[in-house]
């Protein structure tokens with residue numbers, strides 16, 4: 001399977017996906033063929049270049065509408081014959097049009113145990129709520145933000161004195177395992193989204 005990854009920043013999740021897909025022993029069943037960033041000069045682009053993966057910067061401010069930006073991304077992904085798209089720290093909301101084109105082949109990782117703490121600053125939401133356990137969620141992407149079918153979740157303890165940064169760092173240690181694990185399941189067809197019932201089918 002051919003994978004496209006959309007990023008906006010540091011790309012630690014992208015790095016985990018690169019390390020696993022470029023290691024044949026991981027038997028991921030897929031390769032990353034394109035990395036698209038909506039922001040230039042971010043660390044994630046350097047990570048892709050170091051790994052020999054083609055990159056593109058598509059600046060959303062160059063487009064009049066969300067749909068036009070999304071369709072520019074879609075055209076590149078189609079052009080590279082991408083089968084699966086991973087959102088790895090991608091911070092733009094995608095239009096329903098894009099989601100419909102990629103539904104069931106579009107994954108995202110969120111730094112909280114959905115359905116808790118949707119949206120941005122999930123780590124801060126967890127600290128403000130005083131939960132003792134948080135973690136990450138890998139899910140199929142639906143138009144409704146952070147509401148898609150859940151593939152994998154990993155937990156971490158919230159420690160006393162945690163800040164957004166220390167909690168984010170601890171969550172990232174489990175993200176780098178969870179995202180490749182979910183991508184491998186989808187790439188091998190061990191799980192798919194029944195788009196009629198909106199239910200996951202595990203084989």
Ligand SMILES: Nc1nc2ccc(CNc3ccc(C(=O)NCCCC(=O)O)cc3)cc2c(=O)[nH]1
Nearest residue numbers: 090091092093094119120142143144145146147
């Ligand atoms: N339609 C759809 N698209 C997404 C795009 C990114 C992410 C990643 N998680 C995200 C969750 C929330 C945001 C957010 O609220 N950003 C501030 C507004 C930025 C903007 O104007 O675009 C971004 C990414 C998830 C989704 C999703 O679940 N569904």
Ligand SMILES: N[C@@H]1O[C@H](COP(=O)(O)O)[C@@H](O)[C@H]1O
Nearest residue numbers: 010011012013089109110111
């Ligand atoms: N989507 C969320 O945004 C962050 C991106 O980090 P990075 O992958 O760009 O380092 C990660 O914490 C991920 O859960």
